[in-house]
Amino acid sequence: xxxxxxxxxxxxxxxxxxxxxxxxxxxxxxxxxxxxxxxxxxxxxxxxxxxxxxxxxxxxxxxxxxxxxxxxxxxxxxxxxxxxxxxxxxxxxxxxxxxxxxxxxxxxxxxxxxxxxxxxxxxxxxxxxxxxxxxxxxxxxxxxxxxxxxxxxxxxxxxxxxxxxxxxxxxxxxxxxxxxxxxxxxxxxxxxxxxxxxxxxxxxxxxxxxxxxxxxxxxxxxxxxxxxxxxxxxxxxxxxxxxxxxxxxxxxxxxxxxxxxxxxxxxxxxxxxxxxxxxxxxxxxxxxxxxxxxxxxxxxxxxxxxxxxxxxxxxxxxxxxxxxxxxxxxxxxxxxxxxxxxxxxxxxxxxxxxxxxxxxxxxxxxxxxxxxxxxxxxxxxxxxxxxxxxxxxxxxxxxxxxxxxxxxxxxxxxxxxx
Ligand code: UD1
Numbered sequence: 001x002x003x004x005x006x007x008x009x010x011x012x013x014x015x016x017x018x019x020x021x022x023x024x025x026x027x028x029x030x031x032x033x034x035x036x037x038x039x040x041x042x043x044x045x046x047x048x049x050x051x052x053x054x055x056x057x058x059x060x061x062x063x064x065x066x067x068x069x070x071x072x073x074x075x076x077x078x079x080x081x082x083x084x085x086x087x088x089x090x091x092x093x094x095x096x097x098x099x100x101x102x103x104x105x106x107x108x109x110x111x112x113x114x115x116x117x118x119x120x121x122x123x124x125x126x127x128x129x130x131x132x133x134x135x136x137x138x139x140x141x142x143x144x145x146x147x148x149x150x151x152x153x154x155x156x157x158x159x160x161x162x163x164x165x166x167x168x169x170x171x172x173x174x175x176x177x178x179x180x181x182x183x184x185x186x187x188x189x190x191x192x193x194x195x196x197x198x199x200x201x202x203x204x205x206x207x208x209x210x211x212x213x214x215x216x217x218x219x220x221x222x223x224x225x226x227x228x229x230x231x232x233x234x235x236x237x238x239x240x241x242x243x244x245x246x247x248x249x250x251x252x253x254x255x256x257x258x259x260x261x262x263x264x265x266x267x268x269x270x271x272x273x274x275x276x277x278x279x280x281x282x283x284x285x286x287x288x289x290x291x292x293x294x295x296x297x298x299x300x301x302x303x304x305x306x307x308x309x310x311x312x313x314x315x316x317x318x319x320x321x322x323x324x325x326x327x328x329x330x331x332x333x334x335x336x337x338x339x340x341x342x343x344x345x346x347x348x349x350x351x352x353x354x355x356x357x358x359x360x361x362x363x364x365x366x367x368x369x370x371x372x373x374x375x376x377x378x379x380x381x382x383x384x385x386x387x388x389x390x391x392x393x394x395x396x397x398x399x400x401x402x403x404x405x406x407x408x409x410x411x412x413x414x415x416x417x418x
Contacts (some may be wrong), residue, residue: 002392006380008362008414011250014409018236019045019400020229024191026094027168028198029053032062032074033101035222048397049350050090056084097165100173111144112274126166130157135236154179161188162298166262168195174216175204189240189299190259194230201225203272234305235260238374241309244272245382247287253280262302274301291319291356308334308375315343316382317356324351334372337365341379350387362387367394
């Protein structure tokens with residue numbers, strides 16, 4: 001298992017390029033199951049979760065070829081299995097995304113209940129209830145969800161709560177259903193919209209993308225398409241915090257600033273300078289930030305995937321901050337590790353009260369989930385002394401070449417493989 005060794009206290013400066021978005025690339029790779037023709041995806045990031053998805057799709061019979069660093073060709077013309085086994089899905093919750101496409105095109109799917117980040121119970125009841133509304137028979141057996149439907153039929157579905165992968169699963173399922181499906185209270189995340197853009201290129205009829213009401217008119221079949229994955233807004237946001245927390249000056253290129261408005265506003269509230277062009281964001285700090293209050297929300301609110309990184313920043317802010325997590329229960333596992341580095345944080349229920357300290361000190365810490373790991377790296381970059389972050393595989397699930405990118409900005413960081 002790899003560890004990252006970080007010698008902190010260096011203001012990071014320079015330019016970095018955003019990778020393609022993990023949370024768009026994964027559903028878009030899975031969308032290849034909806035057609036026997038080739039799907040060509042550009043700007044696919046090199047990540048643990050992408051590798052897991054390639055493994056899962058290959059297991060089902062999809063041929064997956066990486067033509068160059070960023071381009072994948074996927075062709076689902078010889079699907080031989082309809083089951084996503086536990087061994088493959090346990091590390092990645094997004095694997096539940098194969099359910100909708102397999103069911104829509106082949107009439108059956110058997111998918112192990114997913115694992116993934118340990119950030120709450122994270123059920124898939126909303127996905128299943130919606131598929132049942134479209135006529136699927138769903139049963140649970142020995143840790144597996146089994147769904148069957150000769151042909152899904154269009155339905156009006158009002159999600160009980162907003163769910164990103166739930167919206168994606170149902171949107172994919174509805175593209176090949178008989179009739180019109182209307183998804184109410186659908187997720188508005190840019191990654192959902194990007195998946196819809198790919199599906200439309202494949203011949204799907206979708207309206208209302210980016211709004212809470214998405215309408216999909218089913219077609220008989222979809223065809224091949226070529227598509228470029230949008231930039232990763234969480235990776236971009238994380239590098240924005242890198243600049244703020246180290247008192248540095250970092251420009252993130254090839255990003256989409258309008259996807260990060262809530263993050264930008266909050267960073268400005270802390271006192272750092274944020275400058276934007278249409279495709280880049282520059283963040284300059286002088287090492288002093290003000291404590292602010294944060295409440296996570298679905299898009300366009302403040303992303304839960306940025307909460308842990310902001311908590312690291314608030315740990316060294318002047319004054320106090322209140323951070324409330326409303327999307328996931330139990331998403332404060334980074335708190336205990338930050339405490340080991342000298343942070344002053346108290347958690348009551350889903351709210352963290354952070355009293356800023358002048359300085360964090362390096363310590364051995366353990367990554368517990370993807371975004372929690374990022375917050376520990378950020379804390380390590382700001383801390384005096386040496387921080388060792390173990391269980392880096394969590395980080396590798398969602399950040400492409402993170403230590404290479406940080407090295408490029410002047411960080412003292414080293415990966416040690418055991
Ligand atoms: C996606 C993102 C993840 C992000 C999250 C919230 C991907 C691959 N992952 O995860 O990075 O943190 O959105 O922005 O895109 N819920 C239910 N029942 C369900 C489905 C969800 O109760 O059937 C609950 C969840 O427990 C959670 C909330 O709804 O409390 C939101 O979850 P959801 O949007 O589904 O997250 P994911 O799609 O898994």
